Amino acid sequence: MKIGKIPPDVLERLVFNRRGAPRREVLVGPAIGEDAAIIDLGGYYLAIHTDPISGSIKLLGYLAVYVPTNDIxxxxxxxxxxxxxxxxPPETDETLLDEVTKQIDLAAREVNVAIVGGHTEVTSAVGRPVAIAxxxxxxxxxxxxxxAKPGDVVFMTKSAGQETASILATDFENEALKKGINKEVLDRAKELAKAVSVLREALALADLATSMHDPTEGxxxxxxxxxAYASGVSIEVDPSKVIVYREVEELCSAFGIDPLETLSSGVLLATLPPDSVQEAEERLKKLGIPYSQIGRVTPVATSL
Structure with missing residues (x-):
């Protein structure tokens, strides 16, 4: 199989129909596009999600917190x-462990999350550090x-490709310099690691949005x-409205990466009814979070 997400048809055939015993309290289980499972606790809803982090070493601790908490x-x-x-991997020394756990602690405090368990191991089964959160x-x-419903307006926050840009600027800084990216651009891209959480904007729009999604791989x-797949709709997007920061564009271009198709944690995708758009904009402006209306939800076209 190819590196990356498993194709939807394979997931449906080999994964999603093998979910163990049915439980009536499971309201949302594994499905294409669904960020977290939802469990009915009787008046409360529990959301739970697991994510592997393998794309970065220098930002591993931050991403191990921000990426899975985004999905909640x-x-x-x-x-x-x-x-x-x-x-x-076996060649790891305590310096890296120290840095990763410091990052985890800082990021978890920022998003008000407690680390309640896990596992730490050195193993020959991996060739680079991996976090599973x-x-x-x-x-x-x-x-x-x-x-998402036809007629909804599609919002995005921050910049497409910002997670990839931050990884390129930190883990691949020397390669970026050799490709002609100047230090100022790299410094701005490194700062994007601090904007990978969507917690503030997601919770701010939670009572307005019809759907929200955290675009990671892809x-x-x-x-x-x-x-669109999960909602049974189409989405029309104006590419000129999609936000791509200059530093993201320069780094992705240098490495031959399409910013619209690469890691974008920190971006919130949300669909909102037209009568909620003004309120959503006011809330995002108050938070100081960049945003753009990039498209509209439409019905799925039917062939005659």
């Missing part, structure tokens, strides 16, 4: 607890990826496709 936040539920497994939260209501393009 886009449910409109505040993340509360994290369990993280850390796997290191499970995030959990509980709330009174939830939003699914499948809620980027904005894949994230929009997943919303």
């Amino acid at each position: 936040a886009v449910r409109g539920i505040p993340p509360m607890w994290l369990s993280i497994a850390l796997l290191f 499970t995030a959990i939260g509980v709330g009174r209501r939830y939003i699914s990826t499948s809620g 980027g904005i393009a894949n994230g929009l496709a997943e919303i």
Whole structure:
């Protein structure tokens, strides 16, 4: 199989129909585009999600917190607890472990999440450090990826490809310099690692949005496709409205990467009814978070 996400048809055939015993309290289980499972606790909803982090070494601790907690936040539920497994190759020394756990602690404090368990191991089974994190939260209501309706306006926050740009600027700094990227651009891109959480904007829009999604692997393009697939709709996008920061564009261009199709954690994709757009804009402006209206949800075209 190819590196990357498993194709939807393979997931449906070999993964999603093998989910163990049915439980009536499971309201949302594994499905294309759904960011977190939802469990009915009787008046409360538990959201739970697991993510592997393998694309970065220097930002591993930050991403191990931000990426999985994003998937809880886009449910409109505040993340509360994290369990993280850390796997290191045999050549790892304590310096890297120290840096990773410092990052985890700082990021978890920032998003008000407790680290409640996990596992730390040195193993020959991995060739580079890997984090596997499970995030959990509980709330009174939830939003699914499948809620987008025809007529909804599609919002994005921050910049497409920002996660990839931050990784390129940190883990591949020397290669970027050799490709002609200047230090000022790299410094701005490194700062994007601090904007990978969508917690603030997701919770701010939770009572307005019909669906929200966190585009990670596959980027904005894949994230929009997943919303459309899950909701049974089409999404029309104006590419000129998609935000791509200059530093993201320069780094992605230098490495031959399409910013619309690469890691974009930190971007919130949200669909909103037209009568909620003004309120959403006011809330995002108050938070100081860049945003753009990039498209509209439409019905799926039917052939005659």
